[in-house]
Amino acid sequence: MQFTSEQRLDDGVLEREFTLGEIPGILWTPGSASAPAPLILVGHPGGLQMMYPRLVARARHAAAEGYAAATIELPGSGDRPRSAAAEQARADLRRALEAGEPVDDEIVDRLVLPLVDKAVPEWRAALDALLALPEIGGPVGYSGGVIAIGTRLAVVEPRISAALLFAGSFVPRTMFEEARQVTIPLQVLLQWDDEGNDRQLALDLFDAFGSKEKTLHANMGGHTGVPPFEGDAGNRFFARHLK
Amino acid sequence: MQFTSEQRLDDGVLEREFTLGEIPGILWTPGSASAPAPLILVGHPGGLQMMYPRLVARARHAAAEGYAAATIELPGSGDRPRSAAAEQARADLRRALEAGEPVDDEIVDRLVLPLVDKAVPEWRAALDALLALPEIGGPVGYSGGVIAIGTRLAVVEPRISAALLFAGSFVPRTMFEEARQVTIPLQVLLQWDDEGNDRQLALDLFDAFGSKEKTLHANMGGHTGVPPFEGDAGNRFFARHLK
Secondary structure, three states: OEEEEEEEOOOOOEEEEEEEOOEEEEEEEOOOOOOOEEEEEEEOOOOHHHHHHHHHHHHHHHHOOOOEEEEEOOOOOOOOOOOHHHHHHHHHHHHHHHOOOOOOHHHHHHHHHHHHHHHHHHHHHHHHHHHOOOOEEEEEEEEEOOHHHHHHHHHHOOOEEEEEEEOOOOOOHHHHHHHHOOOOOEEEEEEOOOOOOOHHHHHHHHHHOOOOOEEEEEEOOOOOOOOOHHHHHHHHHHHHHOO | OEEEEEEEOOOOOEEEEEEEOOEEEEEEEOOOOOOOEEEEEEEOOOOHHHHHHHHHHHHHHHHOOOOEEEEEOOOOOOOOOOOHHHHHHHHHHHHHHHOOOOOOHHHHHHHHHHHHHHHHHHHHHHHHHHHOOOOEEEEEEEEEOOHHHHHHHHHHOOOEEEEEEEOOOOOOHHHHHHHHHOOOOEEEEEEOOOOOOOHHHHHHHHHHOOOOOEEEEEEOOOOOOOOOHHHHHHHHHHHHHOO
16 A cells, blocks of 8 residues: 555545555545544445545544544546446446336346455455554444445455445345345445435345344435435444444 | 322432323423423323333433423323223234234224324323423424324424334324325334334335435334434434424
8 A cells, every 4th residue: 555645634634545556545544543543444436536525524524533434446437447348237227227117137237246346355455454554443344335345345354343334226136145144233324215226125135134233224315315414323333333 | 281299310300290181191301401491202102101111211311412201191001991992903903913914904993093083182282281381392302102193293283393203003004195294304213023013014104204304214123122222313313303
């Protein structure tokens, strides 16, 4: 991991851009950390630059509670090389949604499975590098982003203690078996009228998670309408589980 | 309204039992109230004495945030006269649940509709009496109990500003039209594996509520397993809406 830039935000949070091999990322650490901070991995749908305003808002909210926060670019997003197959799958998904058609499982598989397969090892490598920094101590939470990535991470990465998942993107049906293997505490956000998602699939996925402690927070509105008070609810969820 | 007993609890909360005509009730007011307090009506499934430990816990939790809390006995519960028709309907519901059969709409109608028709005017009369006390100022929230009663109250009682509903009891399908007329902010609790309730019916009811701000909190476990952190989440919901 190489830091490429550094700035102090007005609330004292230290923001550092880094690269991990070819992968760009951002690390935010609280202004006044006395001990090594617990870490929240901040998920997103891809496109760090476009997502930056929302990512930095979430990171500052977490930093105010003493958490470090970090994110990396997804494969095929931002400045990273495109995959022709993923672009084709994305176009097929968009076409189905715009036509109001049911989304074929086959499209979801083509779009999401290669992304999960590629992204999850990258997030784990980022976690290795982040936890090697003296200012970051763990425990680690995962928050938001592509729910299939969060689900796989929750199964395979034992250093993640709790996950706040956003049921705002399609999950391949073949991954429901993985969902049953998740045992860490979960808080799952669902936008009731998400225009780019299937409500029943999200409810079925919530049902499938194997965790004994899992809570669904469903709110009104579309994909981008998650109410601001869910930021506080997320911090309280992590406060219960990242001790 | 006549006060019949009074005691100071160890956290300073003043607990007063009262009668409103034939109806027994309990009022809790914060120990250190400077201004007239906002009020939370504490719903329950009937049987004040049996429910007392949970009711007083909820009232103390609310009082710690500056709310007064009050409840009254339901028609046909506790020491109040039984209705033969309601007892029969309750027995029929229990039989269907124990046999694992689907619950006939007709049984739900017989059990719940007369209860709602009788209870709602009583809670409104209690509200008249409570708001006439100098130590209670409003605004008013409604919390928990029989969700059909909370739904009707949310429609017909303009003094209720926000409601925290527990989707833990059957709602007559004829009341879904009323649910569409609810416009106040709602937070709806659902126990995912409630043994005495129908999950899909509860999700359909949540969908039906007309409120622009409504949030569903679904947690694992059976009817009595609502996690303690939902008490805090409830207080924060009311803090947003009872200003």
